[in-house]
Amino acid sequence: METQSQVVDRLRSAFHSGITIPEQFRRTQLTKLMSMIKDNEEQILNALHKDLAKPKFEAILSEVDIVINDLHYAIANFRSWMQPEYVSKNLATKLDDCFIRREPLGVVLIIGAWNYPLQLLILPMVGAIAAGNCVVIKPSEVSAATDSLIAELIPKYLSQDCYAVVRGGAEETKALLQNRFDHIFYTGSQTVARSILQAASVHLTPVTLELGGKCPCFIYGRVNIAAAAHRLVWAKFFNAGQSCVAPDYVLCSPATKDVLVPALREALEDFYGKEPETCPDLSRIVSPRHWMRLMELLKRSSGKIVVGGESNQEDKYIAPTVVVDVFEDDALMKEEIFGPILPIITVDSLEKGIDFINRQEKPLALYVFSDESSVINTVLERTSSGGFCSNDGIVHMTLPGLPFGGVGASGWGSYHGRWSFEAFSHRRACMMRGWALERINSLRYPPYRDDKLSWLRWTTSAKSSCSLM
Amino acid sequence: MSTPPSPSPARWFRALRRTRLGEPCLKTYPLECVDLLRRARVAFQAGRTLKENFRLAQLEAVVRMLEEHECDFVDALGRDLHKPRFETVMSELLLVKNEALYAFSNLKKWMQPQHVERNLSTTLDECLVVNEPLGVVLIAGTWSSPVQMCLVPLVGAIAAGNCAIINPSECTSHTSELLHRLIPLYLDNECFHVILAGASDLPEVVELKFDHVFFTGNREEGNRIAQAAARTLTPVTLILGGKNPCYVDCQCDIATTAQRLAWARFHNAGQSLVAPDYILCHADVKARLVQALKCCLMQFYGPDPRESRSFGRMVNLEIFNRTRDMLWRSGKVAMGGQVIEAEKYIAPTILTDVAESDPIMQQDVFGPVLPVLTVNNEDEAIAFINKQEKPLCVYAYSNNSKVISRLMSETSSGSFCSNDSILQSLMVALPFGGVGASGTGSYHGRYSFDTFSHRKSCLLRGTRFECVTYLRYPPYEDRNLSLMTWASTLSQKSQGWCQIL
Secondary structure, eight states, X not given: OOOHHHHHHHHHHHHHTTTTOSHHHHHHHHHHHHHHHHHTHHHHHHHHHHHHOOOXXXXXXXXXXXXXXXXXXXXXXXXXXXXXXXXXXXXXXXXXXXXXXXXXXSEEEEEOOSSSTTHHHHHHHHHHHHTTOEEEEEOOTTSHHXXXXXXXXXXXXSOTTTEEEOOOXXXXXXXXXXXXXXXXXXXXXXXXXXXXXXXXXXXXXXXXXXXXXXXEEEEOSSOOHHHHHHHHHHHHHGGGGOOTTSEEEEEEXXXXXXXXXXXXXXXXXXXXXXXXXXXXXXXXXSOXXXXXXXXXXXXXXXXXXXXXXXXXXXXXXXXXXXXXXXXXXXXXXXXXXXXXXXXXXXXXXXXXXXXXXXXXXXXXXXXXXXXXXXXXXXXXXXXXXXXXXXXXSSGGGGOTTSOBOOOGGGEEOOBSTHHHHHHTEEEEEEEEOOSOOHHHHGGGXXXXXXXXXXXXXXXXXXXXXXXXX | OOOOOOOOHHHHHHHHHHHHTTOOOOOOOHHHHXXXXXXXXXXXXXXXTTSHHHHHHHHHHHHHHHHHTHHHHHHHHHHHHOOOHHHIIIXXXXXXXXXXXXXXXXXXXXXXXXXXXXXXXXXXXXXXXXXXXXXXXXXXXXXXXXXXXXXXXXXXXXHTTOXXXXXXXXXXXXXXXHHHHHHHHHSOTTTEEEOOOOGGGHHHHHTTOOSEEEEEEOHHHHHHHXXXXXXXXXXXXXXXXXOOEEEXXXXXXXXXXXXHHHHHHHGGXXXXXXXXXXXXXXGGGHHHHHHHHHHHHHHHHOSOGGGOTTOXXXXXXXXXXXXXXXXXXXXXXXXXXXXXXXXXXXXXXXXESOOTTSGGGTSOOOSSEEEEEEESSHHHHHHHHHHSOOOXXXXXXXXXXXXXXXXXXXXXXXXXEESSSSGGGTBTTSOEEOOGGGEEOEESTHHHHHHTEEEEEEEEOOSOOHHHHGGGSSSOOHHHXXXXXXXXXXXXXXXXXXXXX
């Protein structure tokens, strides 16, 4: 049985041998990764169902398809991403070659999360492989069935010299982080992020952090309430609210709240029927510990439950719940909810709503529902968040052309599509000079004279792109 | 302003040490920093820095400051580093001016949101990436190029719409005091502040919580900053010095190589993050290279460099002592080697017969000493380079493009330059930064703007076309799933991606 350090050392030797560099190698591994998912779709869906009671529909959309699409996109495009990027030259460097190379970083570590156990692990891995790195992945132990399945499948399909799965809980992860990595990609909570950063800073390892946050959903002005309610319900209760980009709470005027609540009730009934507990399309909470945490939040809240509120501990079930009369200091506002509970907070004006949002930490996503583009633009310009979506939820992260990541307390760095490739690459500036024009060059040499200085100043004065020629 | 708290014994000792070394003691205490940070935050939240006009005005003010006070800068750097006027103007002032002018003329373009390719389902939506400022950033520069290292990142921070607190190095005290005096005269007084915190106090300042920390310096200091930033979940850009290797091949133009090398190594008396730190010279040309270097040094600085107005001095006694010790305990002096403590003068020195275990190969050479090691071929050079930590720069001099190509593709570093040195770090179109132990992140030109921005992805949808969106809603039906998957595969073929509708 190999120790963690032995695994890392082995991957490092593989990286130094240069095996992951050629385009063909990367293409083969990406193609095998795609086969792995396609060949084992049934098993994957079963594992996800075991962990989260994830309906097949949700699992296919948010775990399988999203990864397959990203793989197609990467395979089709990574060759062009690998090409050197030539930059504009100036007077003195006209005869030179100036370009930027994308180089792999080395051995990278990807730590997954339990809410989308496949997607959050494999999507970054696609970028890491495409960029030519060796990769250690650590699935979340909380989603135990998927953890075990990934550990079984990865070595069967991908090169065992270059890619490894390390399993374990908090203790094992802490030990793993003692090793030196060339990049760490972490999806999860702020608390754990802090300890990862501290371990990483010892080796000066760069980190990409995808952290959650309380994603506000602002409903304001003229709005198609029925459509808004449907999209909001879909985004909120998908995966039983356990998404880092789920709308966490709603901000609206008292009048809007009065029409919103019945609209939400109707949308919930359209989606999950009159008895959500028996509906196969609703997921469950991932673990008893998280179920307890959510029930505790509900209990400590001073708000009023107007929809749902039922629960079943044995089944880890919580009904889609809407709570009103919630204020800024409520228990539900103290932490990221990450569950099927939707508080509604009322504000009197757009200004007050924006101020409210700006008093909180910067979230991973921010949503606005409105038919008035001035409202949308105002909120877009006056708030900051990882991403932004108007009149819908979550879908902004499904476009591979858009970078997905946080800002401030919701993290830094981004990925998806080409951005995954960039996250795991080093942009190395290269200048290839020749021997010619040494006479012009010699203007910069000592002994320094004022006339030489005047010449150089003159050549560099007009819209320079290089000082010192 | 409230009185600073009485210094702790450690701080008192540090202040005493500074007085003993003959340096001024003006400094900003952490309590003052708290107040300045608060003012900058208030200014940022009020939206002062967001308008394009404001940013343009600040950039233009930076340029004006450098032009109107050129003499003051030349004087201050002369006192701090004995920097010749030529070097100050070219490598400090003009560099910053060019960056500011480049940002000025490109700002509008950089501030534009970028539209991204849409897919089947988002054809009727707007998908764009908006560049947002981060907030209040901390910029800490090192002393080797004190003006440039604070002001070039500042240009990026301003262009991106942030407020900033700048901390020039305490080692170049005349320059930092000059910046401390001038910045309030030119830039907005609420948004931009200069603090004079010592290197040892910086981690404490970082923990006051900024939206980004930009640090240039050496590895140990970088480590402390990274750890302080980790404690407060602060993103950092670190530009850290290291040992930049330089391979000289048997096939190259020795005379030109020597000139370019000598210039790169000995300007600013060797105190540069990007200068070639040591040479790996092909055995066949070593004697000729050393001879050519000696000639260059003669040509550049004359028979007695101490008399030359083109040669600098060590910034302080600590660096002087460190460099002198390395010099005395390593290899054999082929040229130079004279030191004069009272002047913090070390002659431009070339060392040969240097062993890998010599002190000069164990730490960064931040002085005018150039060790020359011998290798038999480029394989040995590449192996040697790869045994060390990844440096900021790798240099290679050769006529043979295959050799150059190998040096480039078989090593890793922040940047690479063949047949010259340093220039690759001066082009605004190229990103400048490190990798691995030489740091994380990059800047210059557009990359400065990106470093201090957040790229916010925005999807602007309408609420019409529920007739298409409904496919994804529960109750989940296999039929709907098949339709969506079909649409996905359709778009994969036409290269337009479609995930969930």
